[in-house]
Amino acid sequence: MxxxxxxxxxxxxxxxxxxxxxxxxxxxxxxxxxxxxxxxxxxxxxxxxxxxxxxxxxxxxxxxxxxxxxxxxxxxxxxxxxxxxxxxxxxxxxxxxxxxxxxxxxxxxxxxxxxxxxxxxxxxxxxxxxxxxxxxxxxxxxxxxxxxxxxxxxxxxxxxxxxxxxxxxxxxxxxxxxxxxxxxxxxxxxxxxxxxxxxxxxxxxxxxxxxxxxVAVPPVDEEELRRIAASINGRPCWAAVSTHDGEELVAARVHKALRRYRKDLLTVIVPRHPDRAPAIRNMLEERGLVVASRSAGEPLTPGTDVFLGDTIGEMGLYLRLASIAFVGKSLSGEGGQNPLEAAMLGAAVLSGPNVSNFAEAYERLIAARGARFVTDETSLAKMLHHLLSQPRTCEAMARAGARVVSEMGxxxxxxxxxxxxxxxxxxxxxxxxxxxxxxxxxxxxxxxxxxxxxxxxxx
Structure with missing residues (x-):
């Protein structure tokens, strides 16, 4: 039957x-x-x-x-x-x-x-x-x-x-x-x-x-990387990558909370779907943040709060700029996104708990202390503040994550x-x-x- x-x-x-x-x-x-x-x-x-x-x-x-x-x-x-x-x-x-x-x-x-x-x-x-x-x-x-x-x-x-x-x-x-x-x-x-x-x-x-x-190490235009890194000029920088609806708002609130302690903080936001960039920009500017859009070629200045990564195929650039990467679809979405590129490129990985689609990768990263979970914007802000204040801890996380990626080859x-x-x-x-x-x-x-x-x- x-x-x-x-x-x-x-x-x-x-x-x-x-x-x-x-x-x-x-x-x-x-x-x-x-x-x-x-x-x-x-x-x-x-x-x-x-x-x-x-x-x-x-x-x-x-x-x-x-x-x-x-x-x-x-x-x-x-x-x-x-x-x-x-x-x-x-x-x-x-x-x-x-x-x-x-x-x-x-x-x-x-x-x-x-x-x-x-x-x-x-x-x-x-x-x-x-x-x-x-x-x-x-x-x-x-x-x-x-x-x-x-x-x-x-x-x-x-x-x-x-x-x-x-x-x-x-x-x-x-x-x-x-x-x-x-x-x-x-x-x-x-x-x-x-x-x-x-x-x-x-x-x-x-x-x-x-x-x-x-996967091969995500490519990057070395000249562009040097140019943008020079414009950042050593500012503390973290990235929220592969974000889904709602997570950009979390990143904006976290940036404003951390800016009380680090006035020169730069936040990089890379939405999973770049076609959402205009709406994201409006949301950020409504909250008083100064935005520079990658697709528009807008320069990063000392007053820029958010570098909006609204282009395709440049994840290698965005991740190389940041020492810490929050990987999206894990707080407001379900299933998570792949954390391995961020770990491969030397970023300490943070994520929300909803990562069922990449459970094995996260289990290995967490076990090796190459990644940490956060539960909401408050815990994300606290963890970022901790890692930005403790560069040796951040670097140790990055090394552990890179080692896990190598072992998973x-x-x-x-x-x-x-x-x-x-x-x-x-x-x-x-x-x-x-x-x-x-x-x-x-x-x-x-x-x-x-x-x-x-x-x-x-x-």
Whole structure:
């Protein structure tokens, strides 16, 4: 009965998507009007592309937002380095901009199609991927079903399963098994994540670690860094990064509280979504704070209270300016944000308690005394005051955090090893095609040579 229920639920999902498809234009247009979609590329959300598919083997990699895109960037570089074409899809405008900056303008990038059969089918019909790789927790029923129907292997890497998501899937075990059994492999971040994916029907599952701990050191324009650091001129500086709604107000209040003791304090605020910057600036100025916006090129003066980091791809700059970093989505949001970049760049890490999405990273940082939790703006202000007054303690935290990041390395190599059975045949094909001379080149490997795992019972 449970299997019949799962099939009925998936069939209903398919029908509802098909029924909604004619009306999705209004939804996408509304998002475009609010800057959440690129107006000129809206057709990509329906699976339509103006970019030709290149010859040879191609892998589809999907990363929802900036964090996931940064995590898979090194993997994409490796794949391209062995001659395999990659089409990267993301779901946000900011992640698309980040991908271009991190991976170069020659990267094939598309916006991910809506999880509706006509859009997914059109996307797959155009790109014809040999392998699909999804990052972290991207589980889209129709996409999974359509890939399964085409016998295209689909692999989840850097897989994580939050407490809330696991509880939701447990209530729908038959549905979970009907979807997760389609995954050819799950490379999970932690043992707990791996256990949860196995419990939901995924096989095989390996634990490879967190790719976000293996990311390259965030780049920076050294000349700009020197220029801005010179304008700060040794002022005490802390940063609130990857902030969500409500946390910028906390940062503003904390700045005003600390300024009574440190009149030259500079606060750097880097919102997770830069499109919120105008509203954040208004809020700060209403509270009497002097703001310098990075996107506007406004100079930092001795009277500047807040440096507003409202640009994409410059986290490496902002974190190098501060000795202490509060990592957001942890006080007013849920799940937290990745603390490893801040630790990697030598900042003492502070966070609110809501960090379930990065539990392992925080457990290790806290255990090593490379990070500390705060519960509200009062405790944040007290901790900042303490660390600013005790530079040796601050430096010891920073060293401990950097050591933890170093110890957590190796996830990229372990993920690469897990992918090898699926990537190796494509690598051979790419190499043989590269050696072919002239004329129309045929595929060297047959479908029988490539690993396939289909979705049983769904066509």
């Amino acid at each position: 449970s299997e019949l229920w799962a099939k009925a639920a998936l069939q209903t999902y398919r029908w509802l998507g098909a029924a909604a498809f004619p009306f999705m234009g209004t939804y996408v247009a509304f998002r475009a009007s609010r800057g959440k979609e690129e107006h000129s590329r809206r057709r990509e959300r329906y699976g339509r592309s103006s970019v030709a598919r290149p010859d040879g083997p191609l892998i589809w990699v999907h990363a929802a937002s900036i964090g996931e895109t940064g995590a898979v960037a090194a993997l994409i570089q490796r794949l391209r380095g062995i001659g395999i074409e990659v089409v990267l899809t993301t779901g946000t405008v900011t992640s698309a901009s980040f991908a271009r900056e991190r991976l170069g303008p020659d990267l094939l990038h598309q916006y991910v199609p809506l999880d509706i059969k006509p859009a997914v089918s059109r996307f797959l019909g155009h790109w014809k991927p040999d392998l699909a790789i999804f990052a972290e927790s991207e589980i889209w029923p129709m996409t999974i079903l359509e890939l399964g129907a085409r016998r295209i292997p689909q692999i989840l890497i850097n897989g994580r399963m939050s407490d809330r998501s696991f509880r939701r899937w447990q209530k729908r075990m038959a549905l979970a098994e009907s979807l997760f059994e389609n995954l050819a492999h799950v490379a999970a971040q932690t043992e707990l994540d791996g256990e949860r994916f196995r419990a939901l029907g995924a096989r095989p599952v390996t634990v490879t670690g967190n790719l976000k701990a293996d 190796g996830a990229l190599d372990r993920t690469w090893a897990a992918l090898d059975p699926y990537v190796h045949p494509l690598r051979v094909e790419a190499a043989l095609r590269g050696d072919a001379q002239g004329g129309e080149r045929e595929s060297i490997l047959t479908d029988a040579d490539r690993p396939r795992r289909g979705f049983l019972g769904w066509k």
